[in-house]
Amino acid sequence: MHAHLTPNDVTAMFLALSVLLGGAKLVGELAQKIDQPAVLGEILAGILLGPTVLGNLAPRVYATLFPSMGVIPIVIDSVTTIGVVLFLLTAGIEVDLSSLFRQGKCAVLVSSLGVLCPFSLGWAAAWSFPRFFGAEPGADRLNFALFVGTALSISALPVIAKILMDLKLFRSDLGTVVVSSAMFDDLVGWILFSVVLGMMNAGAQPTNIKHTIILTLLFVILMLTAGRWLVDKALPRIQAHASWPGGVLGFIFTLTLAAAAFTEYAGIHAIFGAFIMGIALGESSHLRKQTREHIHQVVTNVFAPLFFASIGLRINFATHFSLGVTATVFAVACLGKVLGAGLGARLGGMDRRTSIAVGMGMNARGAMEIILGLLALQLGLIRERLFVALVVMALLTSLISGPAIHYLLQRRRAVSLKDSLSSKLFLQNLFARNRLEAIRELCELSAEAVGDSSDRLFRIVRERELISGSGLENGVAVPHARVNGLAKPVVAVGKSDDGIDFDARDGKRARIIILVLTGDTQSQIDLLADVGDLFSRQDTIDQALTARSFVEFMAAVNAPVK
């Protein structure tokens, strides 16, 4: 008879997962509201729910939610491991091999210097001051130094991927260089670590190391050549003969789980296999957009947040914290990585600003260091204070990575309609019967927000309107004008069931009238373009028309961008 979860275990499992997911999504959404990548909010949610904060403030609640004994830790570990593996599958699918090859030279430079610099710095520092860094008294000095060097040089592929996705830079040249370099880094880092592990476990280690290296190289080469070809041949056959999309989804997930098992067996982490498998799948032109979309949405919005939040559950950051060690580890790690990877990018031909951005991107650490650190802790190589320092370093580097890239590559952020709407400036039913009445009604509504008299507003909007009608197609009109001295755009929306003639080219009466008032021409262009873009989609128009409240209108405007 196999072991089973008891009803208590099942209750505890669903409770823990629900709190973890709910917390991660909530803080993740809040992070996005202040222009931070969701992943940072998700990690922060884990720290809040973990031993550091909740475990400290309300230990009983914490112990009930996330018991440290029994099967729940194992269950959470397995669910979040599956989560990160599936996340790497979607990250892999998004990788575009052809642009990766185009970036080849640069990626090789970035990754090799990005590993070499932090590795040497970390190795030298740990070799010189092993006691300070927190080597276990009995640990071998060389091994310890090798471990620290390795731990400082691995980039966090999943964190980087999420940051780049959140910043919409994943498929850019910068994103491709960073991700492909991080991939090489990972590979090198894991091989280095398996060497360290091998040297620690006296015995048959050289075989194991060779084993890992050979299996990994074979896997990568085979998957990106023969595997890719086979997947490309298999996909249309499955789509032709199996149920749709069930057959394809089953095929993709089965292959991913198998690849994860194989790379974990080979001695590197399961996520590496899922990532390579994702690349092989994503390269096939037969993988339909709809299939990608199903996997991407459920995985990045449900499984990935569970994983990122779970990092914070693993450790109490307060009790094992040493400022000196943490600051030193952080400084050495950043210095080595940003200098190394940045130099690589510069040598690879990127401009100075972008090179630093690449360095900052590669600087993000995360899950890998934590897993590595955990193994080293369990094997008696390092002490808790170094482990905590590694985790804090990983989190801080992840934390500054997004904002730094955002700052370095700062481009003018376009003003969007969504951000300019407000429930106060929304009229469900206009009384107006013609366009000038409609404009007057909306100007009266907006006067307070603009800080000007409604008469003056009406005059300037009417003047513009009479030059040429502001009716777009499909029953949308955008009367607009520049109002000198207006710092922030003011947008008022009115709906008319009967429709009002705004002289549209398609002759349709406008049923959604959007008054756009801006202080500068650039914002005006941004907003008009955004309106034109949004309301070119029939489903958005239909939803906006049937909206019975501001909230429903917002939901329509916030609809999927396909």
Add this chain to the structure above:
Amino acid sequence: MHAHLTPNDVTAMFLALSVLLGGAKLVGELAQKIDQPAVLGEILAGILLGPTVLGNLAPRVYATLFPSMGVIPIVIDSVTTIGVVLFLLTAGIEVDLSSLFRQGKCAVLVSSLGVLCPFSLGWAAAWSFPRFFGAEPGADRLNFALFVGTALSISALPVIAKILMDLKLFRSDLGTVVVSSAMFDDLVGWILFSVVLGMMNAGAQPTNIKHTIILTLLFVILMLTAGRWLVDKALPRIQAHASWPGGVLGFIFTLTLAAAAFTEYAGIHAIFGAFIMGIALGESSHLRKQTREHIHQVVTNVFAPLFFASIGLRINFATHFSLGVTATVFAVACLGKVLGAGLGARLGGMDRRTSIAVGMGMNARGAMEIILGLLALQLGLIRERLFVALVVMALLTSLISGPAIHYLLQRRRAVSLKDSLSSKLFLQNLFARNRLEAIRELCELSAEAVGDSSDRLFRIVRERELISGSGLENGVAVPHARVNGLAKPVVAVGKSDDGIDFDARDGKRARIIILVLTGDTQSQIDLLADVGDLFSRQDTIDQALTARSFVEFMAAVNAPVK
């Protein structure tokens, strides 16, 4: 420090999940090829991979794939439990409460008689012959009889839901009656079982029973009234203010996990909470089709198969098998359920054939009996042979349920284009320059399959073609004719890069020419309707046009039906 999975555990976990999923999908697809619901193939895959077959033929392979010691059983149990909970969420979303209320009287009759009959029969049989049925020597006779009665009366909501979905009957009146009755059944069954459990555990049992009943009723009533209302208010707000569709997906999954935790805590199974939550979510008009689709596809095609396959892993069906007990349990269970539920449906106003179909639908058992049986086994109430008999009964009833409904409700199955295509009757490039040449070319290709001379075929197709051109819109033409004595339709496809004028209404030259030859008018209408339907979608046409082989053409035809 929390417990963690070792690298070996991670390898074993992904290996086991990959084999389980791959096996389930493979046998599931094969089952669909012979017109059986996929779920039966998925359960069968589990039995093949489990102790019964693989464990017997290749015990070492089996022990490597699915070790019975260590953490892997716990991990598989938790992943598959999450799988079935998510599956019940999608089943709940699909339930249409308004049609459920319309079926109210019938559903109440079906479910109450459908519980009462098998319960009384099972109770009486077990009370009369406890030793024969496999009561543990020390077990209380009354408790044992109550348990057997309960175990025979619960219908398997997930299995029934999957069978009805597979047969495309889920949203029909029959489906709604069966599913809502199964839901009531579940509720009553779990309450009965908690009573049995309470009577077994001497002590504070009456409180626990009351507890379960009160909490469950409160949960159901609150969720389907206030909960439903709150969800309907919350959804547009989340869609308006959170990221899309991430916010909504996070909200749905968080609520589902929380509801699962609550009902498991209340003393009934976690899947019940997920199901009720699904109903509350599905009732909201603000839940977008795309969101449903993402959840539905990933869950029913990846997580549900994992669960259904895992049932077969739980037990060796060979060693603990007793034909006498199994046959008796099976006979009593079927008799009670089909008679009871069928009678209920008849009294509820359904015709005789449909009533028997309802009885056969309700007769499907599955996970619930197995979980129940397992608990009873662990508590020392029953012996292995009764447990195996219950499992076999559950599987057999599930196995006959689909085909029986299919047989009872047999409607003419429409002939589909997809099933009529063949690689032998496919021409990537027609030589023809005009429509008569094209028809001749396709007739020559088809002559062997039809068993007639190509000249005669050409004559009758030309005759029909010249009455009115067979060009549809968007570059598709369907020359067709009736060929007397043709048992099975013959369909030949030819493509023309330059296009051939088939006198289409939109004036476009046909680039896909589909020759349809049938023995009867009904098949001809079916096939022409299918072609018209398929090729009204621009993406299907585009894919079919760019197809470079028969397999790619099939993939286009087999595209998503939206």
